[in-house]
Amino acid sequence: MHILEVNNLKKVYTTRFGSHKVQALSNVSFSVEKGEYVAIMGESGSGKTTLLNILAALDKPTSGEVLLNGKNLAEISEREISAFRRDNLGFVFQDFNLLDTFSIQDNIFLPLVLAGESHLEMNKRLLPIARQLGITPIINKYPYEVSGGEKQRAAVARALITRPQLVLADEPTGALDSKATASLLRLFTEINEQGQTILMVTHSTQAAAHAKRVLFIKDGEVFHQLYKTSLSTEEMYQKISDTLTTIATGGERHA
Amino acid sequence: MPRFFYQKLALNNLKKNSQTYRAYLLTCIGTICMYFIMHAISVNEALNQMSGGTELKVLLFFGVIVIAIFSTIFLLYTNSFLIKRRKKEFGLFNILGMEKRHLAKIMFWETLFIALLGLTVGIISGMILSKLMFLVLLKLIAFNVPLAFEIPFSSISTSVALFGGIFALSLFYNLGQIQLAKPIELLRSEQMGEREPKTKWLLILIGAISLGAGYYIALITESPLQAFSRFFLAVLLVMVGTYSLFTAGSVGILKLLRSNKEFYYQPRHFTAISGLLFRMKQNAVGLANICILSTAVLVTLSTTFALYVGVEDQLRNRFPRSIEIKVYDVENVDVGTIRSQAFSILEQHDLQPQESVDFRDLTITVAQEGDSFLVGREYFSDFSPNVGFLSFLNLADYQRIVNKPLSLEEDEIILCSDNSYPYETLTVLERTFTVKDHSAPFTGHLDSFNNYSVIVKDLEILEELRQAQAKVYGESASSFTHYLGFELDSSPKQELEIYEEMRASIGAPPISIKSRAAERDSFYMLYGGLFFIGIFLGTLFVMGTVLIIYYKQITEGYDDQKRFAIMQQVGMGQEEVKKTIRSQVLMVFFLPLVTAGIHILFAFKMITRLLMVFNLTNVQLFAWCCLGTFVVFALFYGLVYSLTARVYYKIVSV
Numbered sequence: 001m002h003i004l005e006v007n008n009l010k011k012v013y014t015t016r017f018g019s020h021k022v023q024a025l026s027n028v029s030f031s032v033e034k035g036e037y038v039a040i041m042g043e044s045g046s047g048k049t050t051l052l053n054i055l056a057a058l059d060k061p062t063s064g065e066v067l068l069n070g071k072n073l074a075e076i077s078e079r080e081i082s083a084f085r086r087d088n089l090g091f092v093f094q095d096f097n098l099l100d101t102f103s104i105q106d107n108i109f110l111p112l113v114l115a116g117e118s119h120l121e122m123n124k125r126l127l128p129i130a131r132q133l134g135i136t137p138i139i140n141k142y143p144y145e146v147s148g149g150e151k152q153r154a155a156v157a158r159a160l161i162t163r164p165q166l167v168l169a170d171e172p173t174g175a176l177d178s179k180a181t182a183s184l185l186r187l188f189t190e191i192n193e194q195g196q197t198i199l200m201v202t203h204s205t206q207a208a209a210h211a212k213r214v215l216f217i218k219d220g221e222v223f224h225q226l227y228k229t230s231l232s233t234e235e236m237y238q239k240i241s242d243t244l245t246t247i248a249t250g251g252e253r254h255a
Numbered sequence: 256m257p258r259f260f261y262q263k264l265a266l267n268n269l270k271k272n273s274q275t276y277r278a279y280l281l282t283c284i285g286t287i288c289m290y291f292i293m294h295a296i297s298v299n300e301a302l303n304q305m306s307g308g309t310e311l312k313v314l315l316f317f318g319v320i321v322i323a324i325f326s327t328i329f330l331l332y333t334n335s336f337l338i339k340r341r342k343k344e345f346g347l348f349n350i351l352g353m354e355k356r357h358l359a360k361i362m363f364w365e366t367l368f369i370a371l372l373g374l375t376v377g378i379i380s381g382m383i384l385s386k387l388m389f390l391v392l393l394k395l396i397a398f399n400v401p402l403a404f405e406i407p408f409s410s411i412s413t414s415v416a417l418f419g420g421i422f423a424l425s426l427f428y429n430l431g432q433i434q435l436a437k438p439i440e441l442l443r444s445e446q447m448g449e450r451e452p453k454t455k456w457l458l459i460l461i462g463a464i465s466l467g468a469g470y471y472i473a474l475i476t477e478s479p480l481q482a483f484s485r486f487f488l489a490v491l492l493v494m495v496g497t498y499s500l501f502t503a504g505s506v507g508i509l510k511l512l513r514s515n516k517e518f519y520y521q522p523r524h525f526t527a528i529s530g531l532l533f534r535m536k537q538n539a540v541g542l543a544n545i546c547i548l549s550t551a552v553l554v555t556l557s558t559t560f561a562l563y564v565g566v567e568d569q570l571r572n573r574f575p576r577s578i579e580i581k582v583y584d585v586e587n588v589d590v591g592t593i594r595s596q597a598f599s600i601l602e603q604h605d606l607q608p609q610e611s612v613d614f615r616d617l618t619i620t621v622a623q624e625g626d627s628f629l630v631g632r633e634y635f636s637d638f639s640p641n642v643g644f645l646s647f648l649n650l651a652d653y654q655r656i657v658n659k660p661l662s663l664e665e666d667e668i669i670l671c672s673d674n675s676y677p678y679e680t681l682t683v684l685e686r687t688f689t690v691k692d693h694s695a696p697f698t699g700h701l702d703s704f705n706n707y708s709v710i711v712k713d714l715e716i717l718e719e720l721r722q723a724q725a726k727v728y729g730e731s732a733s734s735f736t737h738y739l740g741f742e743l744d745s746s747p748k749q750e751l752e753i754y755e756e757m758r759a760s761i762g763a764p765p766i767s768i769k770s771r772a773a774e775r776d777s778f779y780m781l782y783g784g785l786f787f788i789g790i791f792l793g794t795l796f797v798m799g800t801v802l803i804i805y806y807k808q809i810t811e812g813y814d815d816q817k818r819f820a821i822m823q824q825v826g827m828g829q830e831e832v833k834k835t836i837r838s839q840v841l842m843v844f845f846l847p848l849v850t851a852g853i854h855i856l857f858a859f860k861m862i863t864r865l866l867m868v869f870n871l872t873n874v875q876l877f878a879w880c881c882l883g884t885f886v887v888f889a890l891f892y893g894l895v896y897s898l899t900a901r902v903y904y905k906i907v908s909v
């Protein structure tokens with residue numbers, strides 16, 4: 001069974017005055033297997049964030065459906081949705097979205113506290129994650145005291161600590177310098193190798209080259225996809241660049 | 256550049272920021288209007304025509320000064336808040352290529368527009384309302400002669416000068432803010448200052464001690480004069496305590512709660528504690544301000560209200576009889592002649608003296624220490640809390656007054672006082688008397704606080720006491736006086752006529768005559784005037800409180816907007832988020848009100864003692880006034896809360 005299945009997703013934004021409509025997604029379908037590391041690429045404004053918000057049940061599609069572990073998101077009631085999100089999904093955002101009133105540790109604990117976990121259990125889960133992400137030394141600091149790369153690793157820790165079915169990442173390297181980017185991407189690969197399913201949207205070729213599979217969206221549809229299989233990251237990078245050039249020059253679609 | 260470029264831009268900015276500027280403009284108008292009214296009344300020619308008008312003017316002038324000071328503080332505070340919110344906007348202009356001198360021009364025009372609008376509307380509404388307020392004042396001071404009220408030009412000019420100055424000051428402050436900052440800082444300035452607050456143990460200690468000391472002083476103060484001299488110390492201590500406990504104490508408690516892991520890591524406590532921790536850091540001073548202002552409003556309104564409502568009580572306490580005649584030189588004046596002259600004047604008016612009281616007494620200034628009364632200048636300064644008078648009279652006079660056969664030994668006395676005198680003996684001028692009766696129902700010629708009427712066996716003892724105190728006081732020693740007082744069953748107008756006639760025929764030194772009716776006007780003048788000012792200052796303080804609350808809500812709204820969104824992404828439900836925020840806001844909001852209530856409770860006793868200085872002894876009346884003001888204020892506060900909370904939710908749930 002697919003862990004995630006997206007069928008004919010369509011999203012039309014109606015502006016405040018209703019006169020103007022923006023079609024962010026027109027017809028998106030794809031699926032993700034357990035243990036996969038999928039990157040979704042597209043230019044800015046191509047609807048990547050919109051897609052992710054719908055997958056996270058933070059937004060509703062105009063039409064189409066999203067199945068997570070076979071469960072249709074549309075069937076989950078408003079009251080259950082927060083708990084569902086907390087238990088099944090982990091998020092990593094471009095601008096980290098850490099709460100400035102919490103220390104790094106408490107930021108990471110936040111979803112567990114909301115789930116009513118005991119303090120003992122929280123600590124037990126935190127230790128290995130913090131060690132792997134290399135944030136043990138900064139665990140008691142506040143977000144304003146640490147670098148962007150550290151903030152993003154803290155955000156990853158927060159996403160992982162609930163042991164989610166699926167980690168969703170929206171341009172996770174968007175606000176990082178090249179060194180922090182490289183280290184975060186290495187981390188994603190590592191986590192994925194340990195069995196974590198990851199879905200990342202990005203417009204960075206470097207980021208996408210680390211994924212096992214890359215989907216390209218354009219004009220609100222999945223336009224093309226590439227498998228990494230046995231390619232090295234460098235070769236994958238080259239392949240993605242070529243594909244992007246083809247798309248930009250108006251090539252045929254091979255979805 | 257197009258014509259009126261800066262002017263148009265300035266207007267546009269104001270419109271864009273109308274949510275925050277509307278409140279500012281309203282405050283400007285409100286304070287200007289109030290200042291104008293108070294000033295116009297205080298300098299008005301019409302008041303010169305009434306007796307006691309000059310004193311009233313002094314009182315009102317004091318009101319003008321207080322309004323001026325608080326207007327300055329409120330407006331500068333509000334302005335600093337506004338400019339902080341807008342630094343980002345100016346940073347953006349700056350980055351888009353506008354130079355700082357261009358920004359300065361825009362700011363100049365913005366300030367000018369606000370100033371013009373505020374002054375025009377404020378002064379015009381002041382002109383309209385001052386006439387009405389003048390009538391209210393006349394009503395309060397029970398002055399029934401219609402007076403012409405003209406708006407003095409100086410009110411306009413001083414209003415323009417004062418508030419023009421405040422606007423100029425605001426502008427300079429804002430220019431300084433812009434000038435000092437680099438554009439990047441301007442863009443970022445709102446996000447700065449999110450450091451975790453530190454626990455300042457020393458400040459907590461200082462705060463706890465000050466507050467404790469302030470409360471302690473308020474509780475142990477028994478005598479009115481003590482209350483008078485200690486009141487400001489107590490107020491100061493409580494203020495220091497409030498500020499330090501709001502800032503440091505709140506952080507300390509929250510951190511303590513946070514260090515209890517089992518407690519802290521529960522869904523409801525987790526967000527609330529950390530949220531409050533940061534919120535207190537940013538808002539503690541604002542909350543302490545609200546608390547102090549609320550307390551000030553409550554004290555000002557309840558006391559002036561109580562003094563005004565109890566004015567007849569005070570008059571009766573101060574002047575227990577309609578007419579009081581005192582003869583100071585009993586050796587050379589024949590009291591009998593004076594009495595018959597006074598009574599014949601009554602006869603001409605077809606009146607009989609009622610409850611007439613007639614006695615000779617010796618009044619000595621003393622400093623009370625337990626059951627011993629010290630005589631001598633070295634024992635007291637003017638403001639010593641234990642200074643009072645002992646009025647000695649002999650048993651024969653007393654028996655006649657109370658119309659009862661009584662007997663006393665050489666060393667026995669009867670003590671008449673409102674204050675309960677707990678001791679069995681009374682020592683004065685090296686004589687110790689046994690108190691036979693502690694609370695005889697008799698009002699002598701003194702008002703009731705710190706003073707006692709003492710009945711001794713006979714004239715010999717009186718004479719001995721007189722000689723003993725003459726040795727101590729020398730030149731300024733007291734001698735016997737004769738007191739004649741009676742109630743009249745007549746209209747106040749007739750009472751006044753009688754008083755004037757008596758003054759003309761017998762009222763020359765060494766004889767003094769006092770009439771309650773004649774004093775009534777000055778009482779109403781004073782307490783009516785005080786109440787009037789109390790209402791004004793109360794309104795002003797309430798306005799300040801509302802303003803701070805409103806801006807705090809907005810600031811917090813913008814801060815919480817992002818937090819609200821993140822928490823939902825991490826898996827907090829809409830309802831939970833709302834609940835958390837509501838409980839936090841509620842707590843922050845009502846903390847100052849509750850604290851103000853506690854302050855008032857502790858201050859209550861001390862204030863009742865203070866009111867005794869003004870001859871207001873009706874504690875129950877004051878309690879009702881306090882409760883009434885508190886309830887009205889709390890209702891108003893709650894109303895403001897619900898109104899601003901709505902603004903807050905609108906911002907947060909974007």
Ligand SMILES: Nc1ncnc2c1ncn2[C@@H]1O[C@H](COP(=O)(O)OP(=O)(O)O)[C@@H](O)[C@H]1O
Nearest residue numbers: 013014022024043044045046047048049050051
């Ligand atoms: N809340 C919204 N209301 C209206 N239009 C929106 C909204 N969010 C996004 N859009 C529009 O939908 C399109 C896709 O946006 P987005 O999903 O943010 O793209 P990406 O993340 O790929 O840059 C854009 O044209 C954007 O302007």
Ligand SMILES: [Mg+2]
Nearest residue numbers: 048049050171
């Ligand atoms: Mg995006």
